[in-house]
Amino acid sequence: xxxxFLIDTSRCxxxxxxxxxxxxxxxxxxxxxxxHGTHQNPPDLTHYNFKLVRFSEHMENGTxxxxxxxxxxxxxxxxxxxxxxxxxxxxxxxEATGAIIYTEKxxxxxxxxxxxxxxxxxxxxxxxxxxxxxxxxxxxRLQANLLPMCVKTCAMGAMNFGERSDMLKLAAKRLAxxxxxxxxxxxxxMADVSVIYLVADAPATYHKxxxxxxxxxxxxxxxxxxxxxxxxxxxxxKIAQSLQG
Ligand code: SF4
Ligand code: SF4
Ligand code: SF4
Numbered sequence: 530x531x532x533x534f535l536i537d538t539s540r541c542x543x544x545x546x547x548x549x550x551x552x553x554x555x556x557x558x559x560x561x562x563x564x565h566g567t568h569q570n571p572p573d574l575t576h577y578n579f580k581l582v583r584f585s586e587h588m589e590n591g592t593x594x595x596x597x598x599x600x601x602x603x604x605x606x607x608x609x610x611x612x613x614x615x616x617x618x619x620x621x622x623x624e625a626t627g628a629i630i631y632t633e634k635x636x637x638x639x640x641x642x643x644x645x646x647x648x649x650x651x652x653x654x655x656x657x658x659x660x661x662x663x664x665x666x667x668x669x670r671l672q673a674n675l676l677p678m679c680v681k682t683c684a685m686g687a688m689n690f691g692e693r694s695d696m697l698k699l700a701a702k703r704l705a706x707x708x709x710x711x712x713x714x715x716x717x718x719m720a721d722v723s724v725i726y727l728v729a730d731a732p733a734t735y736h737k738x739x740x741x742x743x744x745x746x747x748x749x750x751x752x753x754x755x756x757x758x759x760x761x762x763x764x765x766x767k768i769a770q771s772l773q774g
Contacts, residue, residue, distance in 0.1 A: 530693070530694075531606075533690070535689040540686050558577065
């Protein structure tokens with residue numbers, strides 16, 4: 530049975546436990562960084578950071594608001610990165626869980642093509658191994674009947690994981706609750722992804738790629754999978770663009 534995450538950002542306190550736990554499980558080293566005028570650290574996903582808690586600060590009616598967004602691969606159900614793959618066996622889907630996995634053969638892929646195919650700007654390249662890398666849903670843990678490390682670590686109930694049907698029910702229940710206080714609350718790209726985000730405000734107030742974005746697509750004939758995903762959220766995209774000025 531396919532699995533899914535529900536990431537309930539209304540419960541996230543930005544403790545970054547999930548981000549650190551992911552690095553620890555993957556045995557990734559600490560990387561020197563600089564202060565960029567925000568608590569978000571590092572500034573973006575890297576080959577050593579498959580999970581990044583994004584901090585978005587914005588003004589609303591003269592008051593500063595913080596939105597937190599624990600970003601990671603969405604494990605798309607019909608993954609655009611898999612559709613763009615030119616190397617057999619480099620990007621595969623684990624049918625038991627729905628996890629999209631990049632293998633050793635990803636070294637032979639054209640990184641620019643794979644990254645630009647992703648509507649959430651997730652893939653990164655390891656400069657040493659030349660592999661394309663990203664979250665693998667902690668497939669090693671799942672196969673040992675363990676929760677993904679980021680889910681196991683979250684003490685606030687923001688990170689949830691289980692059967693997709695159960696996560697969809699939980700998502701609907703939490704949405705109804707959160708909407709009582711935040712009428713703009715919504716679930717992002719729910720039908721298309723295995724990592725479903727619940728946000729309390731407009732997606733653009735969290736992250737540019739909170740919902741599928743195809744703004745860098747070429748004008749090639751026909752609609753790409755990325756553009757289809759982004760099209761599903763075109764009204765939100767317009768809001769995003771207006772908020773980004
Ligand atoms: Fe948010 Fe949970 Fe991650 Fe902490 S561990 S940053 S509460 S999602
Ligand atoms: Fe691939 Fe991007 Fe979807 Fe992850 S979010 S499965 S990298 S297209
Ligand atoms: Fe990292 Fe595993 Fe969570 Fe993916 S599922 S973000 S690899 S801890």
